[in-house]
Amino acid sequence: MLKIENLHATVAEKPILKGLSLAINAGEVHAIMGPNGAGKSTLGYTLGGRPGYDVTDGSVQFAGQDLLALDPHERAAAGLFLGFQYPVEIPGVSNVQFLREALNAQRKSRGQEPLSGGDFLKLAREKAGLLRMDMDMLKRPVNVGFSGGEKKRNEMVQMGILDPKLAILDETDSGLDIDALRIVGEGINAIMRAPDKAVLLITHYQRLLDYVKPDFVHVLAAGRIVKSGGPDLALQLEEEGYEAVAQEAAA
Amino acid sequence: MNAQALARPTRRDEPWRYTPPAVLDALAAVPVAEQVSIAPGGHGAIHRTISGEGIVSHEITVGAGAQGEGFFALTGAGYQRLELDVTLEQGAQWTFGCVVAAGAGQVAELVTRIRHVAPGASSSQVVRAVASGDGMVNVLGRIDVAQDAQGTDAALGIKGLLQGRQATINAKPELEIYADDVKCAHGCAIGQMDPQALFYAQQRGLPLDAARVLLMQAFAAEAFLAVADPAVREGLELAAAAALQGVS
Numbered sequence: 001m002l003k004i005e006n007l008h009a010t011v012a013e014k015p016i017l018k019g020l021s022l023a024i025n026a027g028e029v030h031a032i033m034g035p036n037g038a039g040k041s042t043l044g045y046t047l048g049g050r051p052g053y054d055v056t057d058g059s060v061q062f063a064g065q066d067l068l069a070l071d072p073h074e075r076a077a078a079g080l081f082l083g084f085q086y087p088v089e090i091p092g093v094s095n096v097q098f099l100r101e102a103l104n105a106q107r108k109s110r111g112q113e114p115l116s117g118g119d120f121l122k123l124a125r126e127k128a129g130l131l132r133m134d135m136d137m138l139k140r141p142v143n144v145g146f147s148g149g150e151k152k153r154n155e156m157v158q159m160g161i162l163d164p165k166l167a168i169l170d171e172t173d174s175g176l177d178i179d180a181l182r183i184v185g186e187g188i189n190a191i192m193r194a195p196d197k198a199v200l201l202i203t204h205y206q207r208l209l210d211y212v213k214p215d216f217v218h219v220l221a222a223g224r225i226v227k228s229g230g231p232d233l234a235l236q237l238e239e240e241g242y243e244a245v246a247q248e249a250a251a
Numbered sequence: 252m253n254a255q256a257l258a259r260p261t262r263r264d265e266p267w268r269y270t271p272p273a274v275l276d277a278l279a280a281v282p283v284a285e286q287v288s289i290a291p292g293g294h295g296a297i298h299r300t301i302s303g304e305g306i307v308s309h310e311i312t313v314g315a316g317a318q319g320e321g322f323f324a325l326t327g328a329g330y331q332r333l334e335l336d337v338t339l340e341q342g343a344q345w346t347f348g349c350v351v352a353a354g355a356g357q358v359a360e361l362v363t364r365i366r367h368v369a370p371g372a373s374s375s376q377v378v379r380a381v382a383s384g385d386g387m388v389n390v391l392g393r394i395d396v397a398q399d400a401q402g403t404d405a406a407l408g409i410k411g412l413l414q415g416r417q418a419t420i421n422a423k424p425e426l427e428i429y430a431d432d433v434k435c436a437h438g439c440a441i442g443q444m445d446p447q448a449l450f451y452a453q454q455r456g457l458p459l460d461a462a463r464v465l466l467m468q469a470f471a472a473e474a475f476l477a478v479a480d481p482a483v484r485e486g487l488e489l490a491a492a493a494a495l496q497g498v499s
Binding site: 048049050051052071072073075076077081082084087088089090091092093098099101102103105106109141158162 | 445446447448450451452453454455456457458459461462465466468469470471472473
């Protein structure tokens with residue numbers, strides 16, 4: 001589904017990703033772990049197409065297309081969802097309005113009919129229920145006045161409504177209390193655990209992986225994947241730390 | 252104040268603005284201010300979408316204990332100017348919101364003067380300005396608090412959104428306070444659209460232009476949050492939205 005080869009990317013002319021390669025197949029959950037500054041968030045933003053994140057070398061294929069040739073909204077319509085580490089507040093636009101416009105823009109670019117108001121609300125109610133979020137919150141302005149945990153749950157509701165092929169979730173577990181972590185984890189499983197979908201979790205900690213079991217774990221250090229393994233690798237990292245594992249890989 | 256023809260504004264009178272003289276010279280008749288008086292204890296509202304060229308002027312008196320609200324949208328057309336002169340009697344309330352939009356080749360001005368002449372009156376004003384192309388918005392928000400007007404509560408918030416390198420927004424809050432037990436808050440911020448919010452909307456599927464329009468409308472809608480009647484609020488929001496789509 002996603003094939004990243006030798007990806008190099010710079011931010012403000014500073015090289016951050018230095019030859020990253022990664023392949024994700026449909027039905028798989030991958031986790032990328034790594035120390036601060038390794039380039040984890042940069043990877044998410046670069047794949048999302050954020051302005052200022054410039055690809056200097058390498059290629060990315062997504063669902064049979066050259067991802068890097070697409071604009072950010074075209075990447076979204078192609079089925080790429082980026083869960084933000086810090087979801088943005090948009091005063092003056094309700095979640096419902098925002099998501100309905102976003103969903104219908106995606107449907108339009110895929111040649112589908114727009115969803116009616118009633119059908120959209122039904123869909124939104126179902127997905128909000130999955131994340132145990134009150135419908136009243138969806139009528140409030142996007143993320144305004146939401147706690148850190150509510151923002152992350154709102155990201156997952158948006159993911160449920162937009163129904164992407166691939167979700168890249170950037171530290172979705174940060175800022176969550178224990179109960180919210182479980183709800184978000186179950187939400188990810190309910191929405192994205194399917195044979196035709198895939199997930200890339202970007203995280204610092206093992207704890208989210210207790211709920212969303214990864215098939216593969218990768219260690220990102222200094223802009224490259226230095227080690228890959230199964231779920232056990234996350235446990236080893238938790239025990240020994242990034243430095244030890246990264247050094248062992250280099251040796 | 253008498254209902255007399257206003258003098259045409261000059262740059263000497265208003266050094267805070269930079270409207271090209273040619274624009275002012277081309278201005279035809281200067282209208283008579285419309286008088287509005289809200290009876291003590293009463294309620295009065297002015298809602299107006301201004302789409303034509305020229306000067307619109309209101310002189311409003313809000314009687315003791317009365318509530319007045321004024322919500323306006325200036326949707327951009329050649330030269331537009333809205334002048335408000337509001338006098339607040341004892342315990343009166345004034346709620347004001349205005350969206351000012353100016354596209355390429357347009358100048359829009361908002362000049363307000365709130366006179367707190369008696370104790371215990373409150374005023375709350377929210378202005379949202381958007382300028383694009385080489386458009387220009389000038390905002391002067393003046394608040395006078397008389398010596399008598401103890402317990403005044405006045406708030407004025409002006410935010411400007413610049414769409415493009417040639418666009419200009421001049422904003423000047425002006426407070427003259429002679430009473431000592433008052434609360435007067437004013438804030439002014441002019442900037443560009445938040446690139447982070449823009450990318451967030453794009454990542455969810457909105458094309459760049461649609462994302463821009465949505466965020467502009469969201470920005471403008473803050474001016475009308477306090478409109479009591481939802482139907483009126485929607486009408487003003489739609490007028491502002493159409494104007495912003497035009498100037499984007």
